[in-house]
Amino acid sequence: MHLSWPGGPLRGTAHLPASKSEANRALILQALAGGGTIGNLSDAHDTQLMQRLLAAAPGTAELSAEDAGTVMRFLTAYLSVTNWRGRLTGTARMQERPIGVLVEALRQAGASISYENQEGYPPLQIEGFAAKADDEPTRLAVRGDISSQYISALLMVGPYLLGGLRLELTGHVGSRPYIDMTAALMQRFGARYSAEGNVLTVLPQPYQATDYTVESDWSAASYWYAMVALAPAGSEITLPWLRRESLQGDQAIAAMMTHFGVKTTFLADAVHLQQHAVSANTEPLTLDFTDCPDLAQTIAVVAAALNQPVEMTGLESLRIKETDRIAALQTELAKFGGGLRDLGEGRFRAESSGFAVRGQSVATYHDHRMAMAFAPLALRGPLAVEAPSVVKKSYPRFWKELAKSGFVTTEAD
Structure with missing residues (x-):
């Protein structure tokens, strides 16, 4: 796609x-x-x-x-x-x-x-x-x-x-x-x-x-947080049926994304996301994903795209998910000028040098989260997503929601 x-x-x-x-x-x-x-x-x-x-x-x-x-x-x-x-x-x-x-x-x-x-x-x-x-x-x-x-x-x-x-x-x-x-x-x-x-x-x-x-899914919300972080100035999105008092650990995305310029406002039956200014910071943040490993791919991509180094801990389970998500991230980020450097002892650093989106093709490794974590990069330039149907595992309407929001989506030849 x-x-x-x-x-x-x-x-x-x-x-x-x-x-x-x-x-x-x-x-x-x-x-x-x-x-x-x-x-x-x-x-x-x-x-x-x-x-x-x-x-x-x-x-x-x-x-x-x-x-x-x-x-x-x-x-x-x-x-x-x-x-x-x-x-x-x-x-x-x-x-x-x-x-x-x-x-x-x-x-x-x-x-x-x-x-x-x-x-x-x-x-x-x-x-x-x-x-x-x-x-x-x-x-x-x-x-x-x-x-x-x-x-x-x-x-x-x-x-x-x-x-x-x-x-x-x-x-x-x-x-x-x-x-x-x-x-x-x-x-x-x-x-x-x-x-x-x-x-x-x-x-x-x-x-x-x-x-x-059942409440709406906070891990699915993370991709919209990424879009607001990477979108042009003045961007804002409303996500219905998310609760302030949530049972889901992935609600941590709301706090994490403040570092990348996204403000969360809790409404009666929704959350409202909008950009807010954050000062440039070349020193690495440290974020722990022990309680929310499904957010790791989203944060790694956003951090690399915004040239905000992030030291990531708690990623031990990522190698035995749908694919080896550590290896997949390292391979795909490198196509754009980003990286996920192994610091040892279970620590990794998401970083970039000359990050640019110029029509690259993202492999998804039979992993729904790889497809959705990299899709927001389209706000910075055209790209292709291989095997886009993998999103049906957790978010079947993902591409339709992107199209409804203004993205141009075309099937690959």
Whole structure:
């Protein structure tokens, strides 16, 4: 897809998908509760896939999570405690993404799970669940720096373990907002949850059928923040259905983008973004993405484009996402005169030298966030985005929203 901006300020209202993180959790909780209505569900591929697989599970012995990591992890736990028997698989890339930590924890809780091929990786053979003989809580300990999706998967099935769950997180805990989101949603569905430091306790009490409306997605909002930061003077955008009191850790984009000249005003049922002046700063900022790794690509691109060096920490999980996002960023930023320099010890610096947009083609590596993180550069010059359909994973209307806002979008030959 060829993408360009005709000139003048960026203005208008952009509609966002519902939060994929909230929706996927709410769907699991609804399925365990056996009822309730989930409003404002996203049309994102991952959310639609989760719905289809949950509906299909009772009548099939093979399910594919395709390339959706959240779906694979949440379903592994859900299918185990609901005594499902069958094969859970995914794409070739999914079969390269580790799941051993979650499987081992579920085995300790009573699940019968085996690996079809490589130890620690999908496909999985799930063969039911053996309840403990006593009613003491299931005691598990996992590293706090693993994917928060493993921790969330265990927490959500906690009420259905005989005696409940006592989950200890050891060492540094990453992505805490995602764990907090899971806990808050569980409580909305009637779970009895408590946390003392890094020890999380879930009592054995089934969920209640609950109606819930999903908030719009803050990670999707990050691309509009990037556009306002890179757009001509006087640009402003309104994003409906975002809350000041959000469960989403990616709301951190509002604070981060103040460094790049974007002011956020919270309205009753929306946020309003507008440019504000910031003084030039050649000293690197330091931003931590431990709790919001999905914002890293957006910030790296904006920082390079504005020649504002940023030292980025908390990027450990980026190498095992849809692609190796560190390597992908390094390759694509270099095409424009930008870079992501490895400083060692998990630190990277987004920087640039002679950054320019002159019709380059951006590879997307089967990664929706690569496509959307680089698209705002069209405000600085024409570019091409390869395999633009990857955005369907989380924001199917992304290109239509850009066109509605004034971008010129044309399909590549």
